[in-house]
Amino acid sequence: MSSNLIFSDTQNHWANDCISQLVARNFISGYPDGSFRPNASVTRAEFAALLSKAFANTPPIRSAITFKDVSSNNWANSAIQTTYRTGFLSGYPDGTFRPNQPIPRVQALVALVSGLKYTAGAQGVASLSRYYDDAALIPSYALNAIAAATEKRLVVNYPNIKRLNPNQNASRAEVATFICRALNIPGVPSQYIPGLDLFAIPPQFEEADSFSEGLARVKSGNKWGYIDTTGKLVIQPQLDEANSFSEGVALVRTYQSVSPQSIPRQGDLVETRGVWLTTTASQVLNSKQNIAEAMNFLAETGFNVVFPVVWNNAATIYPSRIMRDTFGLEIDSRYAGRDPLGELIVEAKRVGLAVIPWFEYGFASSFNQNGGRLLAKKPEWSARDASGNLLKKNNFEWMNALDLEVQDFLRSLVLEVVNNYDIAGIQGDDRMPALPSEGSYDARTVDRYFRQFNQNPPQNPKDPQWLQWRADILSDFLTRLYREVITINPNLIISMSPSVYPWGMQEYLQDSQAWIDQGLVDLIHPQLYSRNFEGYKLLVDRLVTQQFTSLQMPSLVPGVLLKSGSYRMTPELLLQTIQYNRDQGILGEVFFFYEGLREENDALAKVLRTGPYAQPAQFSSSKIKEHGFTERRLAGQYRYIDKLGKSVSQPEFDWADSFSEGLAPVKMGYKWGYIDTRGKLVSRFQFDQAEFFPSSEATPDNTGLALVRVGSKYGYVDKTGKLVISTQFDAANSFQEGLAAVKIDDSWLYIDKTGKPVILPQFDKAGSFSAGLAGVKVSGKYGYIDKLGKVVIQPQFDEAESFAEGLAPVKMANKWGYINSTGQLVIARQFEKAKSFQEGLAAVKVGSLWGYINKTGNVVITPEFNEANSFNEGFALVSSGGKWGYIRNILR
DSSP: OOTTOOOTTTTTOTTHHHHHHHHHTTSOOOOTTSOOOTTSBOBHHHHHHHHHHHTTTOOOOSOOOOOTTOOTTOTTHHHHHHHHHTTSOOOOTTSOOOTTSBOBHHHHHHHHHHHHTOOOOTTTGGGHHHHOTTGGGSOGGGHHHHHHHHHTTOOOOSSOTTOOOTTSBOBHHHHHHHHHHHTTOSOSOGGGSTTGGGEEEEEEESEEOOOBTTBEEEEETTEEEEEOTTSOEEEEEEESEEOOOBTTBEEEEOOOSSOSOOOOOOSSOOOEEEEEEOSTTOOGGGOHHHHHHHHHHHHHHTOOEEEEBOEETTEESSOOHHHHHHHSOOSOGGGTTOOHHHHHHHHHHHTTOEEOOBOTTTTEEEESSTTHHHHHHOGGGBOBOTTSOBOEETTEEEBOTTOHHHHHHHHHHHHHHHHHSOOSEEEEOTTTTOOOTTOOOSHHHHHHHHHHHSSOOOSSTTOHHHHHHHHHHHHHHHHHHHHHHHHHOTTOEEEEOOOOTTHHHHHHOOOHHHHHHTTOOSEEOOEEOOSSHHHHHHHHHHIIIIIOOTTTGGGBOOEEEOEETTEEOOHHHHHHHHHHHHHTTOOEEEEEOTHHHHHHHHHHHHHHHHTTTSSOOOOOHHHHHTTSSHHHHHHOOEEEEOTTSOEEEOOOOSEEOOOBTTEEEEEETTEEEEEETTSOEEEEEEESEEOOOOOTTTSTTOOOOEEEEETTEEEEEOTTSOEEEEEEESEEOOOBTTBEEEEETTEEEEEOTTSOEEEEEEESEEOOOBTTBEEEEETTEEEEEOTTSOEEEEEEESEEOOOBTTEEEEEETTEEEEEETTOOEEEEEEESEEOOOBTTBEEEEETTEEEEEOTTSOEEEEEEESEEEEEETTEEEEEETTEEEEEEOTTO
16 A cells, blocks of 8 residues: 555544555555544554554564463454563553553553663653643653653654643554654654654754754765755755865765776785886787797796787887877888787787786887977977977987877877777886976976966976976876776776886976875886896885885885896896895786896796796786775765755865865875865875864964874975975874964974974873863873963863863763863763853763753753754754754754
8 A cells, every 4th residue: 555545534634644654564554434543542452463563573572471351363362462572562460451442642652662672861750741741640650661752752742742641542643653753754743742842853864964054964865965944955865975064065975876896805915927018129019929929928937917018119009090090100010900919918818817008108209210200290299398409318209298289199099098908907107107307398388387377487407396396297197097097997907117206206207106195006116127136125115115105005016127238137136026025015026028038048937937926826906906096986076066056166086075264175095185166286185184274263363274194293284285384293283272282202282373382392181272271181180271381270180171152071080060261160060971062052961861051050951862962053963763853052
């Protein structure tokens, strides 16, 4: 029967919605004539039948008995026995059940409380007279049960909420509403539920937050939405994540309807054993036969991934529509009529090798060819040095890697391979993304720099700011490429093989530290091309101790040099290198290059086969991806909405937070920065923690500084993102009232906005200033100091909170009370917990329930809530019966 059924006599009945809900669940039914008879009484047998259906999964707590007046063939015998065994109903002292006797309202409520195992709080019975004008009529045996039923909001009084009528026979409508309340089924008008008269917005939400800027976020049906102060949903529950409104906008996130990638958790990583395949000094790609033989050889040697070059000498090693349409050259002429990449993928898969194409040439245009075919056709793509000459370094000529059109060209080549081939990932190296730092003096880049800084770029190419500005542009290119690749195929590995940091940053603008910190690589292979063990060890030690954190280590798979010119790695050095990698927690290496394995009758390959690569290791993209950010980036993006629910901006970051003082913390990968309201990054991603800028409205003497952490040390930044107080403290609080509490070694002190200590180290703990006073801990006890560091309230409390509205909560002997600014106890210690005053009231816990007191200590809202928050904008968020709602400030 549908929940919208309307009986002939309930169409306009006050309990119609609840009755319909119970009918839909087959808990109750109407009569053959189409009526429900809501005002008819309910017998004890009928009530037992209803209880047995509504609470069918309740476990028994006692054995069945036989009632004198209930025969085994009585229609309700089974239900009566069930409700007795589960504790809902009992018989009378004379051994009868009296099944045909109408059940009074008080008995129905006692039965629900008994079966649901509810108990009243400390103030329960004493509060009954506040709820019911006829509380004196409640039988003594039922007082505690009615108090519990009231606290749990089971009681429904129609038409007068103050009249319990405990001994009046319960009607079918009343019993239905009791059941709805017990099962948290909607449909009972809140104006008839005692206790909900306190509520401006009745408890109905799974989670909720306090009002901010006139709206509150609430969760219903596992989705977040927003209500106004009337309780009206102004933004429907449809959001998977939602923050409170701040500065007119709220940060929200909606997940994809289908997860783009469910990465299985497969345990520990396996080793990455890779090798580069070149077109230089190698014959492998010259024929299908050579390719097949090479793949067999690598598989037999224990490798699990191969990196074949696909972009070299301004030509592709696969048929490229992009190159054909742009430069008239579909493929490197040596491979015309073939597809070496496609052939290699087939042979690699046959023997279980993963394939990650390597874009070796990157942004280089030619080698000693004055720009070659690329710049001959596209001279505007040329990179220029400070003298205006074509940029050339180590005999390579370069395209302008900062130019959007050039970036789009390289990006299109990568995406062409991603779209057309069954590969495990893509790889850039020391030329993608990269640009010799002597470059970027072309007209477009100079103009771009001038428009941002109102001056020309420094003539010194190694100027730190000029280096970083250009490196950030290349990192932005990698960010965009990463997102586009994983959007096409979330399982693809983003692999980079840069020059060693910081040399690669200084010489080629490769900020590989930022790539790691921002989670822009799944695997990274720094080219550790040392030719002796001590040199290699030094490079690895620097990576492990200075560049990679423990969380980032799974992405590190160094590049190792086997062969270059006349140099050949020895078997001894090979074994030392691999063993040192494993000793440092590095699971793998990539060798440059294949031909080094084949020399001297496969000498190095034989070492691998019988030693460190003797046991097979299957390459696993999913295991690598577990440690990255692909899944989060595709699961759904953040956006900021206005109070109508309209998107106003969509920042592309892994995490974001609310705005304060026009700035919001955002996180990319492992690092935090700040954006302005236009979404522009005003601070690079460089912090391991970034707090809000304290609000100038809420915080007097606002310094305009935000607390940040780098590594294990704290400092402060201004609104330009500049670190104005260096990261030097072991712990720290945000600035309030012009001072901040910071910790050095084991002692806390206070600094001003210049970082100068103004109250010297002497405290075990120190809180923020509020109303000119700060709580401090000395020798295990809390007291309060003023801004000169003078103790104005002696340390004597076990716990202490900040002052608000002239009073502060303090704890002694396991009880909380309140003191004034002179230290006088003005509200006696009597509460299990206590919160600060806001809007004239404070939430306090008495026994297991929360209520509210005024500044004289009088209870003005009886403790009856499971949880309670402070008042804000005239409302307080409270929990009752497992749901959250809002009560109005009775002082307003």
